[in-house]
Amino acid sequence: MNILNYISGKFTEPDSGEWLEDLSPATGELIALIPKSNQNDVNKAVHAAKEALPQWSSLTNLERANWLDKIADKLESKYEEIATLESKDTGKPISLAREVDAYRSVKNFRFFAEMIRDLNNEIFEMGDATNKVIYKPVGVGALITPWNLPLYLLSWKVAPAIGMGNTVVCKPSEMTPLTADLLMKTIDEIGLPKGVVNLVHGDGIGAGSPLVSHQDISLVSFTGGTSTGSLVAKSAASSFKKLSLELGGKNASIIFNDCNLERTVKGVVRSGFLNQGQVCLCGSRILVQNDIYEEFIDKFVLEVESMKIGDPSDENTILGALISPEHLSKVEEYIEIAKSEGGTILTGGYPDLSEEYKNGNWISPTVIADLDVKSRCSTEEIFGPVVTIHKFNTEKEAVDIANNTRYGLAGSIWTSDLEKGNRVAEEIHTGMVWINTWLHRDLRVPFGGVKDSGVGREGGRWSLGFFSEAMNICTKHD
């Protein structure tokens, strides 16, 4: 199967004539060839988006919201196909691909359709004048996404970006092109005006970098690793592009002795290992109050070991494969570092799978205790099925440990004392904290991080704000 770029309403081969391999994380088999796009492909895609801008931005919010709903309807009819492709491309379990990826991709379009339909100009009256704030499109946007939640994150950007009247060029991860291609086919089928959404496949250097630095790009929305985010920020800064960066995380789960232990163990296992720990929000540093530490560990390890790992297409599978051999090596390296730093592996190793999976990227969920809270494994983003567990005594100690990383994305607190939960939450230097839950998402709330986890917020009205330019018109009364 050859996947193609989508430029100005046409599926096109790459200018270079070169292709990249998309491999199955579960089996190592070749799934598809994708364009190795270069500056020329990027130029064509940006040109198409620029040409489409005047017409598209002149539509009303209502007209654009109706287009978003049409995309949602068509995507919804492909719900099972989205889940199947996502599971195949990422190695994640089919049940997760349905519940999280397929569900949210459709919901993102519906949610922003509704928000944009309800969007009104804001009025601020003065004694002698009226201010009217209107929201105008920014221009042509570059939307760059990672491999862990491919369509979920792409639709999270495309919907508000085009909904607010911008036209876009997307660059998904080269490792997970299938559902981005499905979205382009969907957009083509419903007849969205050509050039409104364009997509170039390829790697970061060949396609992502020229896209970000292109002179006709006015806005960059990037989700990915912190070091790539830093390159993107440098490239975008010199021409003052509007920039949103959603980057890495190293999130703490703080467990107090007054929590509901059964529910907490289940919640913290989910938070540590969902999508094989490959979610930026995963709670990979688990801080447990001293007096329940042993009891928590016993129950936690038992629950971790009960997760079924293997065939992503099996309905009962909880954990699938890691995205690539390189990523597996990175995770393995961190486990070796943990051992050399004095860590004790409470559970881990490799799953015993059938011959079919021998070339896949497999590792069992790994729990590490006895590490210093400043150790590398406790403070650096591993982005895999590896968690470290630490003890604390007081609230202050828990907060200090939670805050001692360069990241500041999310966290969770588990306690039956909600006053304490809220007090501690406010002390955590992150963009988001959950109390007695994790990844419980209301799409209206701000999403994003502080410190090295990113710049800016997306979600709800924050997305609408980012993907538009607010303009004030002040009229003096007679």
Ligand code: NDP
């Ligand atoms: P990367 O930073 O490696 O890649 C992200 C995207 O950027 C990919 O499409 C990549 O292309 C592209 N890219 C790479 N280099 C450049 C460049 N110089 N200029 C422009 N684009 C470039 O991240 P991963 O794909 O490995 O994703 C994992 C990371 O994403 C983790 O750190 C995770 O925490 C973070 N993340 C953050 C989220 C958040 O909301 N805060 C959500 C999800 C993930 P290619 O890979 O094809 O080379």
